[in-house]
Amino acid sequence: MKLYNYFRSSASFRVRIALKLKGLAYEYVPVHLAKGEHRQPAFADVSVEKLVPVLELDDGTRLTQSMATIEFLDEQYPEPPLLPADALGRARVRALAQIVGCEIHPLNNLRVLKYLVHDLKVSDDAKNTWYRHWVRLGLETFEAQLAAGPAGRFCHGDAPTLADCCLVPQIFNAQRFDCDLGGLPRTMAAFEACMALPAFQQAQPSACPDHEA
Structure with missing residues (x-):
């Protein structure tokens, strides 16, 4: 997996936490928001929203929106769970x-x-x-x-x-x-x-x- 993210982005930070809690390896791909790298044409090919984080799966599928991404990870890799059983x-x-x-x-x-x-x-x-x-x-x-x-x-x-x-x-x-x-x-x-x-x-x-x- 690849995580397109920015170190100070709180939404990116959320997904990094989830990946670490799940013990999942990923490639860290920096996108410097303060320098406007998310608005460059190269990143537009990665995210139509021009926002981070973007989690690219092994098959090339790209997930956006941090909470949706975390819930996906929780469904695919259920241990340890990030949502209660009830x-x-x-x-x-x-x-x-x-x-x-x-x-x-x-x-x-x-x-x-x-x-x-x-x-x-x-x-x-x-x-x-x-x-x-x-x-x-x-x-x-x-x-x-x-x-x-x-x-x-x-x-x-x-x-x-x-x-x-x-x-x-x-x-x-x-x-x-x-x-x-x-x-x-x-x-x-x-x-x-x-x-x-x-x-x-x-x-x-x-x-x-x-x-x-």
């Missing part, structure tokens, strides 16, 4: 993942931040205020959902799930933008539990071959 558990994990993937991330990804600055002429301070506002609001919701559910070391139970694959990259980005992460005990405990595992350590941006590019 329907209610799966619904809860997907809901937690979607707080990050649908409520926080779309407002704060690189192309949105660039649009704010380059097209709407928003100052860097205002851009960062925008970022921190939506991250904090989303993580407060995430925390409330964790508090309303069963206790566990991770987001759902005592093993990492799809929700953890989404949470950890979001916390990395929140830390990079100096977001307020206080008052989120369940959320940060899940993050720390994840980061104690080799799979999460090996998938983090600083472990990527292009992290200094």
